[in-house]
Amino acid sequence: MVQRSAGADAAADIGEQLPQRRRRLGSALLALGVLLLALQSLVEWWLPYDPTALEALRRAWRLPGLNAAQLVWGWALLCALALLALDFARGARQALPLGALAGALLGSAHGAAGGAAASLAMLMLAGVASLGWQGAREGGLALLLATALAVAGWDIALSAFPSLWTAAAVLVAMFVWIDRQHLRAGDRRLFAALAERDALITRLDQRGAELTALQKARTRLLASISHDLRQPLQAVRLFAEALQRRPEGIDAAVDEARRQDLLRQQMRAADDAVAMLDQFSEFSAIEQGALQSHPTLLDLRDLLDGVAATLQATHPGSALVLRVHGRRQWVHSDRTQLARLVQNLAGNAVRYSLGARPGRPARVVLAVRPHRMAGGEGLAIDVVDNGRGIPADQLDAIFEPYVQLADASGGASRGGRGLGLAIVRGLVAQLGLALAPVRSTPGRGTRFRVLVPPALRRDGPAAAAAPAPAAADRLDGWLLALLDDEPAPRAALRAALEGAGATVVDAGTLEQLVQRLDDEPRFPDALVFDLDLGAGRPDGLAAVQALREQWELPALPATIVTGRIAALGTLPMPRRCTLLAKPVPLALLVATLQHLARPAPAATS
Numbered sequence: 001m002v003q004r005s006a007g008a009d010a011a012a013d014i015g016e017q018l019p020q021r022r023r024r025l026g027s028a029l030l031a032l033g034v035l036l037l038a039l040q041s042l043v044e045w046w047l048p049y050d051p052t053a054l055e056a057l058r059r060a061w062r063l064p065g066l067n068a069a070q071l072v073w074g075w076a077l078l079c080a081l082a083l084l085a086l087d088f089a090r091g092a093r094q095a096l097p098l099g100a101l102a103g104a105l106l107g108s109a110h111g112a113a114g115g116a117a118a119s120l121a122m123l124m125l126a127g128v129a130s131l132g133w134q135g136a137r138e139g140g141l142a143l144l145l146a147t148a149l150a151v152a153g154w155d156i157a158l159s160a161f162p163s164l165w166t167a168a169a170v171l172v173a174m175f176v177w178i179d180r181q182h183l184r185a186g187d188r189r190l191f192a193a194l195a196e197r198d199a200l201i202t203r204l205d206q207r208g209a210e211l212t213a214l215q216k217a218r219t220r221l222l223a224s225i226s227h228d229l230r231q232p233l234q235a236v237r238l239f240a241e242a243l244q245r246r247p248e249g250i251d252a253a254v255d256e257a258r259r260q261d262l263l264r265q266q267m268r269a270a271d272d273a274v275a276m277l278d279q280f281s282e283f284s285a286i287e288q289g290a291l292q293s294h295p296t297l298l299d300l301r302d303l304l305d306g307v308a309a310t311l312q313a314t315h316p317g318s319a320l321v322l323r324v325h326g327r328r329q330w331v332h333s334d335r336t337q338l339a340r341l342v343q344n345l346a347g348n349a350v351r352y353s354l355g356a357r358p359g360r361p362a363r364v365v366l367a368v369r370p371h372r373m374a375g376g377e378g379l380a381i382d383v384v385d386n387g388r389g390i391p392a393d394q395l396d397a398i399f400e401p402y403v404q405l406a407d408a409s410g411g412a413s414r415g416g417r418g419l420g421l422a423i424v425r426g427l428v429a430q431l432g433l434a435l436a437p438v439r440s441t442p443g444r445g446t447r448f449r450v451l452v453p454p455a456l457r458r459d460g461p462a463a464a465a466a467p468a469p470a471a472a473d474r475l476d477g478w479l480l481a482l483l484d485d486e487p488a489p490r491a492a493l494r495a496a497l498e499g500a501g502a503t504v505v506d507a508g509t510l511e512q513l514v515q516r517l518d519d520e521p522r523f524p525d526a527l528v529f530d531l532d533l534g535a536g537r538p539d540g541l542a543a544v545q546a547l548r549e550q551w552e553l554p555a556l557p558a559t560i561v562t563g564r565i566a567a568l569g570t571l572p573m574p575r576r577c578t579l580l581a582k583p584v585p586l587a588l589l590v591a592t593l594q595h596l597a598r599p600a601p602a603a604t605s
Contacts, residue, residue: 019138023095026129026140027083030106033125034083037113038076041069050115053158057111068114075112079105086139099139100146107150116164119151123168127175141176148172232273239266267314274583282340283401283419286426293334293430294572297458300329300379304366306591307342311350311364313587320350321361326368329379330460331452333431336579341427342366344420345383345448352446353387362386376454380436382447389442398438399425432456475590476501479520483513483543484530489582493528493561496586509533510543514550523551526593531562531579544577557596559589 040046049068058066082102089095106126110119126147133140152165239262250258285291304324312322331338346366353362363386371380390398401422428435428450436449480502484490487508494504505520507513510533517524527547529540538546544558555576563582573579576596580589 019133022132023089023138023140024087026131026133027087029129030102030125031080031083033122034076034079034106037109037118037122038072040113041072045114047114047117047121050117053111053115053154056158072113075105075108086143089139092139095139096142099142103143103146103148104150106143107147108154110151110154110158110164116155116159119154120164120167123147123151123171127171131175131179144172144175232269235269236266236273239263239269264314264316270583271314271585282423283426286423286430291337291426291430293337295332295334297330297332297461298335298338299460300331300368300381300452301326302328302595303335303339304342304368304381306588306595307339307346308366309591310343310585310588311346313585315350315354317361319354319361321363322346322350322366323364324366328460329368329370330458331379331456332458333452333456337427337431341424341431341433341450342381342383344424345450348420349383349385349387349446349448353385356388357386371451373451373454377457378454379452379457381450381452383449384445384447386445389444389446390438390440391442392440395438395440399435474501475593478502478526478593479522479524480504480593481513481517481524481527481547482506482529483510483527483533483540484508485532485534485537486530489530497528497589500586500590510538510546514547523553523556525557526597527556527558528589528593529558529560531560531564541571541574541577545574557593559592559596561589 037047040049051068054066054068054071057071058064079102082098082105086095086098086102089098103126106122107119109122110116113119113122126144130140130144148168148171152162152168155164156162243259243262243266247255301324304326308322308324312320315322346364349364350362353364356362365382365384367382367384369380369382371378399421401419425435427433432453432455434451434453436451438446438448440446475497478501480497482490482494482497482504483506484493485508490506490508494506497504505513505516505524507516527544529543531540533539533543540560540562544556544560548554548556548558558574558577560573560577560579561582561584562579571579578592578596580592
């Protein structure tokens with residue numbers, strides 16, 4: 001980076017250095033020409049010598065002994081001094097008068113070096129030497145004009161038939177035209193190319209600095225995640241070990257309460273670990289522009305109910321009271337991404353409300369309601385809490401990545417990496433929504449509002465016969481087909497689904513699953529497949545499609561689970577099929593299966 005910056009600085013100075021170099025080269029060329037004219041006095045004159053000027057100067061200066069050698073060498077000395085001074089000139093104030101002085105002396109070759117032939121040769125040489133530095137600030141044009149005027153003046157003064165003035169005018173015009181049309185045009189192209197190169201180098205330096213800063217930030221984040229991830233994993237292990245051991249002499253009811261509390265804390269520790277990884281993966285996908293949306297018709301009230309159920313399941317009612325308000329409102333949007341947006345806002349509200357009022361539960365409200373906007377009536381999704389609030393001077397910063405509000409003790413808030421609200425901002429832009437200004441009162445609570453534009457609102461489907469209500473966390477009577485090539489996760493998921501009342505047929509390959517399902521008296525009610533089923537095998541989506549075609553059940557509900565967070569929002573999902581991220585909370589999986597199993601209502605005409 002240092003070398004590039006130095007190169008950019010040098011390129012910026014070429015515009016000033018190039019005319020100076022050309023001036024020095026031209027001065028050297030003129031000095032050589034003057035020296036050659038002076039050397040004629042030591043040998044036979046190479047150019048025709050006219051003694052008229054020498055005789056006139058002898059009479060004018062009253063120096064009858066003045067000879068040609070003395071005259072030409074004195075002239076040469078004066079020219080050399082003038083050219084030397086011009087060579088070191090700085091700025092127009094010095095270059096212009098010195099250029100005119102040097103030109104007047106050079107044009108005096110008619111009187112000092114033997115007549116019109118010498119002066120014409122010096123004019124030609126001055127024209128060639130001044131090419132490339134004839135700018136108004138550089139002294140070259142002043143030197144050329146002064147040389148031409150001096151040549152014409154000496155010719156008019158000393159010749160009986162002056163004619164050099166026409167040649168001087170033509171030569172000056174020719175040299176000026178060559179300089180302007182060719183050399184100056186070339187300089188402009190050169191300077192434009194150099195300026196473009198400098199701008200490119202500057203942008204590369206800036207981009208390099210940004211990438212370096214981003215890499216450092218990510219390195220710090222990865223180091224933080226690597227460190228912090230050990231804490232919830234250690235807690236999960238310790239809770240599991242505590243559950244294995246039963247203290248002696250403890251009452252059964254007390255032991256059951258203790259076990260329930262340990263299980264709840266274990267689930268929270270696991271959720272913390274998953275949240276760290278999920279946030280980093282989601283933010284990376286948004287930052288890289290790799291997130292794709294697949295809009296479908298969805299019920300916002302149903303989505304809010306699902307988010308609320310997931311959050312409430314991991315917190316006792318004595319610590320968190322979570323309510324959902326609003327009528328059923330239908331929109332056309334990506335269900336997974338919109339659910340993640342609301343989940344992040346609601347999770348943030350829960351995190352900053354728990355313990356904010358000692359002795360009183362945290363209260364969080366999720367609401368959807370019509371909202372008047374430009375262009376019609378849209379919707380507003382509100383997430384309101386009674387937490388400790390946000391200081392006014394931090395309201396603009398909370399949506400920046402890696403920013404966390406300090407807790408009451410002055411430390412960063414527990415359970416976050418400073419990416420949740422940055423992800424919310426990215427998802428809002430991705431889905432074509434808008435964020436209303438955050439309203440917060442320190443010590444009383446905060447309201448986040450997401451605005452859904454009228455263009456995304458849809459009429460709800462026509463009313464259909466409601467299915468028999470089912471328990472929110474039960475799958476009694478269900479037959480599920482479970483496909484996962486990893487035995488341990490498959491066994492854990494089977495145990496969880498069986499604990500919810502379902503009958504599960506599981507296998508590690510699609511062929512084994514089909515064979516085992518052939519022994520069942522009916523088709524499964526839903527499919528629960530892992531996305532990645534091993535190298536060289538079809539993925540979970542292909543397996544779902546294959547079974548639907550084989551059984552001629554195109555609407556068979558299916559849930560795909562995956563550990564690849566980057567796949568969320570990027571895979572086109574077939575009808576009545578949902579993609580969930582591992583690890584999937586049982587409550588969310590049950591709610592998703594129940595939602596998919598509802599009869600598809602007919603759309604309104």
